[in-house]
Amino acid sequence: MTTHADQTTPFVPRFDAPESQGRKLAIICSKGNLDMAYPGLILANAALGEGVETHLFFTFWGFDMINKKTSGDLKFTMLGNTATHLPQGLGGIPGMTHLATSQMKKAIADLDVPEVPEFLDQIVGSGGHLWACRMSADMQHLTEGDLRDDVEGIISASDFIELTEGAQLLFI
Amino acid sequence: MPTTTIAGQAVEVNDEGFLTRPDQWSDDLGTELARLIGIELTADHWKLVRFLRDDFAHQGETATLRRVSTQTGTPIKSLFDLFPGKPAKKMAYVAGLPKPKGCV
Numbered sequence: 001m002t003t004h005a006d007q008t009t010p011f012v013p014r015f016d017a018p019e020s021q022g023r024k025l026a027i028i029c030s031k032g033n034l035d036m037a038y039p040g041l042i043l044a045n046a047a048l049g050e051g052v053e054t055h056l057f058f059t060f061w062g063f064d065m066i067n068k069k070t071s072g073d074l075k076f077t078m079l080g081n082t083a084t085h086l087p088q089g090l091g092g093i094p095g096m097t098h099l100a101t102s103q104m105k106k107a108i109a110d111l112d113v114p115e116v117p118e119f120l121d122q123i124v125g126s127g128g129h130l131w132a133c134r135m136s137a138d139m140q141h142l143t144e145g146d147l148r149d150d151v152e153g154i155i156s157a158s159d160f161i162e163l164t165e166g167a168q169l170l171f172i
Numbered sequence: 173m174p175t176t177t178i179a180g181q182a183v184e185v186n187d188e189g190f191l192t193r194p195d196q197w198s199d200d201l202g203t204e205l206a207r208l209i210g211i212e213l214t215a216d217h218w219k220l221v222r223f224l225r226d227d228f229a230h231q232g233e234t235a236t237l238r239r240v241s242t243q244t245g246t247p248i249k250s251l252f253d254l255f256p257g258k259p260a261k262k263m264a265y266v267a268g269l270p271k272p273k274g275c276v
Binding site for chain 2: 005010011012013014015016042045046049050051110111113115119123126142
């Protein structure tokens, strides 16, 4: 048994240890499927909760996560996803994507995990930064008005690389 | 389990320093735990600490940041203002509870 009882300094968790200061995380969100939206959101949220400066860069289909028209309406499909372990033909039946999406949304809600727009609210409330990709915006003919108000800007890939200097990076 | 002396009281802690016996906690100890991590507890802090204690007693696990926010009606940003840097862990520490296990 270890005892710290005889020490004058209490044993306290090192929440603000200097070696953990200044850590940065950049997450590139390139997918617009419901199931592929969550990994980035969960990791961003976890990083912010650990005091890590976190930037999310939305590109290509990831734009659906921050487009006001689609953000709350991402879908999950069985098609092309062998991990459902069901015959692929089932996925093509009309209404199947709707059903699969509803089931996944319910499973997520049962864990008290928010839907995508509310999750992004929480990430921004925690100090996270949202950025949109310039080329994707141009391709999809979208402007800042089409995106969530808390997206800090539509920026080029070079700008993103510059502002995340020294960051750890995740591509999803 | 290691023990450490906080506010003149010997308490059991884990290898990170979190209290391992919720029954060893008291308001006075909570005040001292907060002071040790650089937080002076206000009424707003206490409201959250009391929720955590009460919720742990009923649920058997420490509330995540999201649960604290939704159940107490406190915006996430305020939680970060009150317990800067690592709010979920700091709150749990002050309340004498294990750090939360949930991901969100």
